[in-house]
Amino acid sequence: MGRTSKVVTSGLLILALAAVTVPTGMHLAPALLPKDPAAVAITPAAQLPPATLSDLTGISTLPGNAPLPDSTALTASLDNVLSADGVGQFSASVTDAVTGTSLYSRDGGDPRIPASNLKLLTAAASLKSLGGTTRMTTSVMRGATPNSLVLRAGGDAMLSTGASEPSAVMGHAGLATLAKDTAGALAHDGASGPVTLSIDDTLFTGPALNPKWAEGDVAAGEIAPIYPMALYAGRTGPSVKTGPRPEDSAVAVTEAFATALEAAGVSTTGQIVRAKAPDGTALASVSSATVAEQVQYFLVESDNYVAEVLARLVGAKEQHDASNAGATKAIKEVLTGLGLPMEGIVMADNCGLAVGNLVSARQLVQTVDLMLKASGTDVGQGLVGLPIAGLSGTLGARFSEGAGLDAAGLVRAKTGTLNEVSTLSGYVINAQGRVLAFSIMGNGLSAGPASATPILDTAATILAKS
Incomplete structure (x- = not known):
């Protein structure tokens, strides 16, 4: 909404x-x-x-x-x-x-x-x-090697694939905006060549899927494995209300981000893997709607x-x-x-x-x-x-x-x-x-x-x- x-x-x-x-x-x-x-x-x-x-x-x-x-x-x-x-x-x-x-x-x-x-x-x-005014941040961090990037999850389950929409709750933070800002930061630093992508979703621990949820409810799309970042509240699109959901929302977000990077002029290579993001300043980031709005x-x-x-x-x-x-x-x-x-x-x-x-x-x-x-x-x-x-x-x-x-x-x-x-x-x-x-x-x-x-x-x- x-x-x-x-x-x-x-x-x-x-x-x-x-x-x-x-x-x-x-x-x-x-x-x-x-x-x-x-x-x-x-x-x-x-x-x-x-x-x-x-x-x-x-x-x-x-x-x-x-x-x-x-x-x-x-x-x-x-x-x-x-x-x-x-x-x-x-x-x-x-x-x-x-x-x-x-x-x-x-x-x-x-x-x-x-x-x-x-x-x-x-x-x-x-x-x-x-706190009602708190926002969750999704960040792009430099990886452990040159031309490697880590997408760090910060708890925003309402990301969109498009540009950020400041007036929206769903899609307040958009991957197209994050990719554009990342491309600009890379260009400013003189980086060239394809980049590899990793996922840092270590914010959450324990089983992603609660064993107390009925298999039928999971299959029907009532819920899905819980990750600290997701597109469209863990669904496949902004208007999708029922049906199967992504089994790994963090991977779904990162794959969509790779597509957005390509559109922003930054090519990607290799497989997407999980890796802890090194400490440091983010290359780019986008923030969610407030906790109250969510x-x-x-x-x-x-x-x-x-x-x-x-x-x-x-x-x-x-x-x-x-x-x-x-x-x-x-x-x-x-x-x-x-x-x-x-x-x-x-x-x-x-x-x-x-x-x-x-x-x-x-x-x-x-x-x-x-x-x-x-x-x-x-x-x-x-x-x-x-x-x-x-x-x-x-x-x-x-x-x-x-x-x-x-x-x-x-x-x-x-x-x-x-x-x-x-x-x-x-x-x-x-x-x-x-x-x-x-x-x-x-x-x-x-x-x-x-x-x-x-x-x-x-x-x-x-x-x-x-």
Whole structure:
């Protein structure tokens, strides 16, 4: 995505506007606009659709005297929806974001498989540990012999084969630009003759492919071996969403760089090998989009590869191995430092693709609440990446008809989907103008995750109307 983030400078409840604000360049579907003028007169201001499309620059807080939802009525309504016979087991937790008051819990403290809702944990920890404005650098270093170059990976999994695009997230750093700058540096130094290329991808350690990932998911392109540099989030092209991925993204990047060097007038020779780059000043380098932009990307697109790469960078930053084991340990430590209770949480990976992950609905709500209370800080920037009901990301096609329209534009939440799992965690502005943090988790869905989607969406709509 080419969208960039804005640092939000208002207080906790700035997300009220975020829920009904659409980034520049997106358009509201006519179906989302109110058709009954009388309805507008009684609709709370926080639930009115935006009159214009603009970037977030800050708003005042919501009224502090807005009443809390009736917990008894809310419990009855949600229990009725989440007690669906024969679908699966549902757990949920709902909290008022301002007061911390628990409004609803259905096995809310029981660990369940979170699917991609686990990315909320990775997002918060990545932003806290790495810093929202940090960028990852891909460098070209001189090799150990004359006319040898080493391409050193710095953790950018969103490289492109073309020129760098400063306004983009995917492709912010481009290999064509890196090759052009390298050719210029070589010419300045008077270098001539073909060059050899090596790869320094020693930034990451341990197995590139997590054994907890199902072979079918790997074959389907849900994930690929994790390397500290990759093209297009470990895919074969910028618009490719499914299908096989490169088995060795570091090699794929270096091969593409060799092609870019040839186009820039620098011929290459010999085989590409792996070698540690000597210390020294880089001949040329390109830098990625910021950590905040990448976190927002992997949340709105539910991108497994980018989440795993950032998690390994957290592992390295927190003085652990930059492996899956080191990353999961580091993520837990950072979240503990932020005050998030980690009892019962099991992390087999950092993106939620592994079925061995366990986290409770309450802990997911606490993570969302942590981000809400951190608005204006690095950690708070993660909320900008939450999909908007009926408008963006993995929620773009949901809440777009029937009763779900009552929650369109008001729910911002991370989706999660596995073969027998469907989850939804985020926040909603209700009919009274209060911000409610929620998590709804469906496990044991024998008929598949699609069977739970109407249940999750109905529950979220109940919260919007409460």
